[in-house]
Amino acid sequence: YLFYGPPGTGKTSLAFALAGELQLSLCSLSLTNNNLDDQSISDLLQRTPAKSLILIEDVDAFFVAREKQDTRINVSFSGLLNAIDGVAAQEGRIVVLTTNRREVLDAALIRPGRIDMVLEIGLAAAPQIRALFLRFHPTEIAMADTLATALGDKKLSPASVQQVLLANPDPREAFAALTSSSS
16 A cells, blocks of 8 residues: 655544554555665565554655655665565454655556556645534534635645644644634
């Protein structure tokens, strides 16, 4: 799977939720591990438990057009492809890649057969922000409706909405902060 979209939209959270919902072990793989090379990444992924979700975050930060973007990584582009293909072929394992910039990913990385599903996770629109507001302030339905109207076509990252709601426990203050942050 490939989850893409702006920062703070919930790509990683979705991977965590998916693992939980499917009762899979969650294995996070950081390509910046100095001990990781082409052979060890392949071995490591082959040894992941059955029924697991393997999360590789921000893959765009590591390879653009097959070129390494981070000098800390010892894994080659072809090593990553081979490792993903090896683990993807194993029953009960799901590989999830996340990226903020799908357009810079090499076509070989996200081709059909290697990536079976591509999901864009975008910014939250007014109805979604209203729902988030109500999670924090369930009795403030009228204020949530007014917030959605005030936001209009504005969109915000769910992470930024959550940050505002956590920082402003009073619903009126949260309302004011959300409508001013959307300007």
